[in-house]
Amino acid sequence: MKRILITGSLGQIGSELTIRLRKDYGVDNVIATDIRHLEGSPVVEEGHFEILDVMDREKMSEIAKRYEVDTIIHLAALLSAVAEAKPQLWWDLNMSGLVNALEVARELNLKFFTPSSIAAFGPNSPKDYTPQDTIQRPTTMYGVTKVAGELLCDYYHTKFGVDTRGVRFPGLISYETEPGGGTTDYAVDIYYEALKNKKYTSFIAEGTYMDMMYMPDAIDAVIKLMEADPSKLKHRNAFNITAMSFGPEQIAASIKKVIPEFTMDYEVDPIRQGIANSWPNSIDCTDAKEEWGFEPRYDLDRMTEDMLEKLSVKLNIDDNDLVLN
Ligand code: VAH
Secondary structure, eight states: OOSEESTTTTTHHHHHHHHHHHHOGGGGGGGEESSOTTOOOOOHHSSSEOOOTOOHHHHHHHHHTTTTTEEEEEEEOOHHHHHHHHHHHHIIIIIIIIHHHHHHHHHTOOEEEEEEEEGOOTTSSSSSSOSSSSSOOOOOHHHHHHHHHHHHHHHHHHHHOOOOEEEEEEEOOOOSSSSOOOOOTTTHHHHHHHHHHHHHSSSSEEEEEEEEEEHHHEEEEEHHTTTSSGGGGSSTEEOOOOSSEOOOOHHHHHHHSSSTEEEEEEEOOOOHHHHHSSSSSSOOOOHHHHHOOOOOOHEEEHHHHHHHHHHHHHHHOOOOTOOOO
């Protein structure tokens, strides 16, 4: 990758990936785009930023040509629970946006990344240690578009030679952007509430295991995959990756090590619980490790300490009574 166009730069992944790519590849070599403008955001203020609706293929192509990019990282998307509330809108946005980005990549011979998700698996995929290659019959519109996206990206590679690559992200935990509409977002909300109120009411039931990853590991994975030797890739769209699998009770126990007075109770949201129940308990990421050296650095306790430290600064909350190692 030399010069990169990112769609959805103001989203949960985009807001951190944009900053990291500017650091690693040079501010001038990263063109951040989003459908909205956000006054004061470093994504907007500290480098190239363009307003782009991914439904507008002409404008995407014009920006890619004007900046002479060699890579598109296509992140513009909604998350599972929001998508489930508006399934037809989600299909249109996600699939038309993806086809537009793939067409620009084909037309200009660009490298291409877009994320899939553990949501690409369904109730009859093996639940534990879900293999890289197995049955994928998701029961959410979010999952349906993720499987369709994986197949479309593989098609563009096989049929047109586009260098498409992707990962199936687990739930991503980060502190830069507010949690928004995801099923795994309870694992983000909980840190905010732990600091603000020392208690949390989980909308996901005890014992509901899902794969998770801290955002720094997700950002590392995107860059490592995009820089990997293509001759080593037996898979492309998309690689299983995960750092940990836990349920609400485990993350609560991890927070209690830092905030001993923290307590949690449950008020299960049937919609997001239903989505979570359809996803794997844990996935197997052996192929990502073997084909391009995927190696996460954060486990649950290390993530908890870093999240609480960084969030206490962001929320301007005194961290003196945090028990940190
Ligand atoms: C969501 N955070 O909850 C996203 C992700 C695997 C979960 O796709 O919708």
